[in-house]
Amino acid sequence: MSQAEKLIIFDTTLRDGEQSPGASMTKDEKVRIAKALERMQVDIIEAGFPIASQGDFESVQAVAREVTGSTICGLARALDKDIDRAGEALKEATSARIHTFIATSPIHMQMKLRMQPDQVVEQAVASVKRALRYTDNVEFSPEDAGRSESDFLCRIIEAVIDAGATTINIPDTVGYNIPLQFGELIRSLRERIPNSHKAIFSVHCHNDLGLAVANSLSAVANGARQVECTINGLGERAGNASLEEVVMAVRTRQDVFRCDSRLDSTQIVNCSRLVSSVTGFPVQPNKAIVGANAFAHESGIHQDGVLKSRETYEIMRAEDVGWNANRMVLGKHSGRNAFRSRLQQLHISFGSEEELNEAFARFKELADKKHEIFDEDLQALVSETRDVDERHAARLVSLKVCSETGETPTARIILSVEGEEYSGKASGGGPVDAAFKAIECILQTHSNLQLYSVNSITSGTDAQGEVTVRLEKAGRIVNGQGADTDIVIASAKAYLHACNRIVLPAERAHPQTGEV
Ligand code: KIV
Ligand code: ZN
Numbered sequence: 001m002s003q004a005e006k007l008i009i010f011d012t013t014l015r016d017g018e019q020s021p022g023a024s025m026t027k028d029e030k031v032r033i034a035k036a037l038e039r040m041q042v043d044i045i046e047a048g049f050p051i052a053s054q055g056d057f058e059s060v061q062a063v064a065r066e067v068t069g070s071t072i073c074g075l076a077r078a079l080d081k082d083i084d085r086a087g088e089a090l091k092e093a094t095s096a097r098i099h100t101f102i103a104t105s106p107i108h109m110q111m112k113l114r115m116q117p118d119q120v121v122e123q124a125v126a127s128v129k130r131a132l133r134y135t136d137n138v139e140f141s142p143e144d145a146g147r148s149e150s151d152f153l154c155r156i157i158e159a160v161i162d163a164g165a166t167t168i169n170i171p172d173t174v175g176y177n178i179p180l181q182f183g184e185l186i187r188s189l190r191e192r193i194p195n196s197h198k199a200i201f202s203v204h205c206h207n208d209l210g211l212a213v214a215n216s217l218s219a220v221a222n223g224a225r226q227v228e229c230t231i232n233g234l235g236e237r238a239g240n241a242s243l244e245e246v247v248m249a250v251r252t253r254q255d256v257f258r259c260d261s262r263l264d265s266t267q268i269v270n271c272s273r274l275v276s277s278v279t280g281f282p283v284q285p286n287k288a289i290v291g292a293n294a295f296a297h298e299s300g301i302h303q304d305g306v307l308k309s310r311e312t313y314e315i316m317r318a319e320d321v322g323w324n325a326n327r328m329v330l331g332k333h334s335g336r337n338a339f340r341s342r343l344q345q346l347h348i349s350f351g352s353e354e355e356l357n358e359a360f361a362r363f364k365e366l367a368d369k370k371h372e373i374f375d376e377d378l379q380a381l382v383s384e385t386r387d388v389d390e391r392h393a394a395r396l397v398s399l400k401v402c403s404e405t406g407e408t409p410t411a412r413i414i415l416s417v418e419g420e421e422y423s424g425k426a427s428g429g430g431p432v433d434a435a436f437k438a439i440e441c442i443l444q445t446h447s448n449l450q451l452y453s454v455n456s457i458t459s460g461t462d463a464q465g466e467v468t469v470r471l472e473k474a475g476r477i478v479n480g481q482g483a484d485t486d487i488v489i490a491s492a493k494a495y496l497h498a499c500n501r502i503v504l505p506a507e508r509a510h511p512q513t514g515e516v
Helices: 027-039 054-066 080-089 106-113 117-131 150-163 179-192 212-221 243-252 265-279 300-308 336-345 353-369 375-383 431-443 487-502
Strands: 008-011 044-048 071-077 096-103 138-143 167-172 200-205 226-229 394-402 410-417 420-427 448-456 465-473 476-484
Touching: 008 200, 008 243, 027 044, 027 054, 027 265, 044 054, 054 071, 054 080, 071 080, 080 096, 080 117, 096 106, 096 117, 096 167, 106 117, 117 138, 117 150, 138 150, 150 167, 150 179, 167 179, 167 212, 167 226, 179 200, 179 212, 200 212, 212 226, 212 243, 226 243, 243 265, 265 375, 336 353, 336 375, 353 375, 375 476, 394 431, 394 487, 410 431, 420 431, 431 487, 448 487, 465 487, 476 487
Parallel strands: 008 044, 008 226, 044 071, 071 096, 096 138, 138 167, 167 200, 200 226
Antiparallel strands: 394 410, 410 420, 448 465, 465 476
């Protein structure tokens, strides 16, 4: 593939995706997702914003150390301290990129930066030069480019390319642009900027008007050769362009686009599930490519057509994006080796033999209640206990719930914390409410419940319910997940998971607002 035909996929799930309220991820979770992105052959992984917090710094460092098949990128404002921190975090990367940005729209320059345009150009150039001390792979973004004046964009972009930036990313930071206009912006920048041929043009679109993917594709049709996107379209506010939609649109419509990515699309569904289970953001059933209904044909006419010839109603093959790839079933007679080897195939690993043994015990417990165990069940089984400090975590010992027509539901719960057992009892509006109150009466987290959702992991009445709980405390938001064939128990596990996480310290700065 020539350079002109290559579409670079830049994934920012771990950075912009993590800026979704409630989507914060631990270092281990980030490494797991980064490895899945590497397997999918994503070209560049934006692993975080190292100056934001010690945790962000260590996450970028860990991803840089452990992922060698993709370029690892760190975000930095156009400030020396940010760039130095990013350079430090990326020191051990096999291939590193620094992504530096400064706002260029009149409203951002005046109201946020309180800087004159000349100062902004000067700071942008200085930052690119500073980033070159650490790597020759430097990306520059004029933040809020979608609302910037095009003459000013031409001026600053020409200057940063002269300074050594090799990728110019055009963000539609607030999701304001419309496809025709955004495509035209990319075309005109490439034509008007004299040294534009020395850089790759990239786009980074937000979805406030539901146009992030359409805007990205319009940019690709007009010469952009890098798209910044996230798994499941996760991201700040309404999210970013969804990776799976961009990749499959370009690949499916090769008659329109003169380029393609190197992405292994068969990994898409797995990545989507992993991100959904780590963040607790469920994928809507009618979501393109990765929604449960994306390849389901309900109507008789459609089913008949697909049976005669699948192209009548299908423009892509479900297996090409990873549906049905891993549905091997385990059951109550499956032994430890079958369990271990299936987890290995799903790229799930454990820190110690003891953790594997515990997971196997939970698997056996589940297999007693549920006839067939699918890959989705296994993923849920392991995500429940990850990312909390096991030594101090509260664990569910038992839960008894009484619920009867006309009676107030009550719950009695026993938790174990650092080897000691505690019991709590509460009544509530329903059995789930009673169970949450009983937990709160022991743990006293004083957090607010922001979201409660239940999804069936697989089909059938013996399916596990997967529950997501979102808690807020002093502005900090965390998600917890729990799965069980009994949804009240699944709910209690999810609530407990979130409670265990909300006690972990996490202070970090937001890259664009600077707020902690
Ligand atoms: O949306 C945006 O402008 C960003 C930049 C940091 C690229 O996320
Ligand atoms: Zn963004």
